[in-house]
Amino acid sequence: MSAHADNHAHDDDHGHHHKETFVTKYIFSQDHKMIAKQYLITGTIMGVIGVLMSMMFRMQIAWPEEPNVLFEALLGKWAPDGVMDADIYLALVTIHGTIMVFFVLTAGLSGTFSNLLIPLQIGARDMASGFLNMVSYWLFFLSSVIMVISLFVEAGPAAAGWTIYPPLSALPMAQGGSGMGMTLWLVSMAIFIASSLLGSLNYIVTVINLRTKGMSMTRLPLTIWAFFVTAIIGVVSFPVLLSAALLLIMDRSFGTSFFLSDIFIQGEVLHYQGGSPVLFEHLFWFLGHPEVYIVILPAMGLVSEIMASSSRKPIFGYRAMIASILAIAFLSTIVWGHHMFISGMNPFLGSVFTFTTLLIAIPSAVKAFNWITTLWKGNLQMNPAMLFSIGFVSTFITGGLTGIILGDSALDINVHDTYFVVAHFHLVMGISALYGMFAGIYHWYPKMFGRMLNKNLGYIHFWITAVCAYGVFFPMHFIGMAGLPRRYYTNSNFPLFDDLANVNVIITIFALIGGIVQIVYLYNFFSSMFFGKKTVQNPWRSTTLEWTAPVKHIHGNWEGEIPHVHRWAYDYSKPGHDVDFVPQNVPLKDGEEELQH
Numbered sequence: 001m002s003a004h005a006d007n008h009a010h011d012d013d014h015g016h017h018h019k020e021t022f023v024t025k026y027i028f029s030q031d032h033k034m035i036a037k038q039y040l041i042t043g044t045i046m047g048v049i050g051v052l053m054s055m056m057f058r059m060q061i062a063w064p065e066e067p068n069v070l071f072e073a074l075l076g077k078w079a080p081d082g083v084m085d086a087d088i089y090l091a092l093v094t095i096h097g098t099i100m101v102f103f104v105l106t107a108g109l110s111g112t113f114s115n116l117l118i119p120l121q122i123g124a125r126d127m128a129s130g131f132l133n134m135v136s137y138w139l140f141f142l143s144s145v146i147m148v149i150s151l152f153v154e155a156g157p158a159a160a161g162w163t164i165y166p167p168l169s170a171l172p173m174a175q176g177g178s179g180m181g182m183t184l185w186l187v188s189m190a191i192f193i194a195s196s197l198l199g200s201l202n203y204i205v206t207v208i209n210l211r212t213k214g215m216s217m218t219r220l221p222l223t224i225w226a227f228f229v230t231a232i233i234g235v236v237s238f239p240v241l242l243s244a245a246l247l248l249i250m251d252r253s254f255g256t257s258f259f260l261s262d263i264f265i266q267g268e269v270l271h272y273q274g275g276s277p278v279l280f281e282h283l284f285w286f287l288g289h290p291e292v293y294i295v296i297l298p299a300m301g302l303v304s305e306i307m308a309s310s311s312r313k314p315i316f317g318y319r320a321m322i323a324s325i326l327a328i329a330f331l332s333t334i335v336w337g338h339h340m341f342i343s344g345m346n347p348f349l350g351s352v353f354t355f356t357t358l359l360i361a362i363p364s365a366v367k368a369f370n371w372i373t374t375l376w377k378g379n380l381q382m383n384p385a386m387l388f389s390i391g392f393v394s395t396f397i398t399g400g401l402t403g404i405i406l407g408d409s410a411l412d413i414n415v416h417d418t419y420f421v422v423a424h425f426h427l428v429m430g431i432s433a434l435y436g437m438f439a440g441i442y443h444w445y446p447k448m449f450g451r452m453l454n455k456n457l458g459y460i461h462f463w464i465t466a467v468c469a470y471g472v473f474f475p476m477h478f479i480g481m482a483g484l485p486r487r488y489y490t491n492s493n494f495p496l497f498d499d500l501a502n503v504n505v506i507i508t509i510f511a512l513i514g515g516i517v518q519i520v521y522l523y524n525f526f527s528s529m530f531f532g533k534k535t536v537q538n539p540w541r542s543t544t545l546e547w548t549a550p551v552k553h554i555h556g557n558w559e560g561e562i563p564h565v566h567r568w569a570y571d572y573s574k575p576g577h578d579v580d581f582v583p584q585n586v587p588l589k590d591g592e593e594e595l596q597h
Helices: 002-017 022-027 032-062 069-078 086-122 130-152 180-209 222-253 277-311 318-332 347-359 361-375 384-406 409-415 419-449 455-481 495-516 518-531
Strands: none
Touching: 032 069, 032 086, 032 130, 032 419, 032 495, 032 518, 069 086, 086 130, 086 180, 086 222, 086 277, 086 419, 130 180, 180 222, 222 277, 222 318, 277 318, 277 361, 277 384, 277 419, 318 361, 347 361, 347 409, 361 384, 384 409, 384 419, 384 455, 419 455, 419 518, 455 495, 455 518, 495 518
């Protein structure tokens, strides 16, 4: 109690003697709520760039060699007479993948919602270190700026695929996109990793040390469990990618050969020897596969919270959900080899990775069944956040089923590096994570901005996005099984694939409509900040602590004493109460039992 009182007294003193300026409030803010908004808006801007790139290369695949006014306007010398250059196609694919995986989904989910919700849902005044939190955001912003600058390098941006395998990424003379653009990519990612590590350490310390009185680990909302475990995965796996990036920089600039061996260029033997590009694959995918779960676990946490709130039911299998999050975190670090089945891996080792990969389907299935059971016979409130949550479950199951095929080494070899893989990971990770992010934005927008998003625009956004997402990625499974390779800027040189050209046109039309409808969301997002309907304190009638904080943002979250917790986070429709939700800070009645499913 005295610690809380001291904190509050300190907050009052801080408020009286250090008046916040525009710069300290909106730019170099140490308030977790403002930093969450900064992450969200920066991630949104990067997302617009990433989606524009995907629309451009989809148009190239659908109508190869045809002049396009848009290409000429946006790509300049890379699209002479409106025809896209082959090199820039691979660069667009590379930067699109990098931006969407790291700068939109990682930062948009972990950066935004971990920052916004961890202190509010555990009952803390702020993050453990506001200063480190601010530094984490500005490192992320700097890495975003460097990644965008790399698009304007004369020789072209990085062009080795988002996985940047050597030797294309290790030899500056290999192609245009292996030069300065690749160097800027590596610098940007090194700074991004530093940002992620600072953020993750802050989240872990905050959850462990700053929970309010009564907030035991088994009373935490599933959102906090997801953010907490995601941060742990990040701390374990991101340094491995940093080491890979640093070794790659040394190969490129200092004559080492960690990843290079026996390279010939135009008949000339280069002096590199002794290295192995497969070593880079190990280092990259040791981060790369946990990264999938760094992206998807926060979305799972958000969806669990929204489903319980919008179905007016306790989440089904709370402890099983926590166990599955922990199981996913552990298993995600021992499955990376399934990306390397065709790298010459020992077949026995391949069978080990097949086993661990199929094993991770079990905790994922536990979550899917628990979400469906939570919805079963619930009083469903079909608001946009709930629709995106249900859409998340749909795409997660659809994409997850194809993961079983790709996780089996004997089956994977047949469809490796085809559009089947593109379809799988876009559904299970890309679209699912985006749905989780949209669900979170629609649900917590009132907490962030004090206003409501337009519900009708939200419905338009969801339904067109949902139809287009399946319209894009469902047919890709079939062209992938037909053998169509990914990352080719045109397939017109292969008569074998002529019959698939029309399918690519259909996919592209869906992609263009899906991309354009995001303008509805952007309009809704930015206009509602100023003109949206003002929110009440608890618009969704939810039980978690963030809805007990006042709508008006104050640095410290609560005026006066921090609320204490007396129950778990999911007391919805509990017998013996007049309303269908009981907030966590409401004491138990005489004889009332605390539920723990």
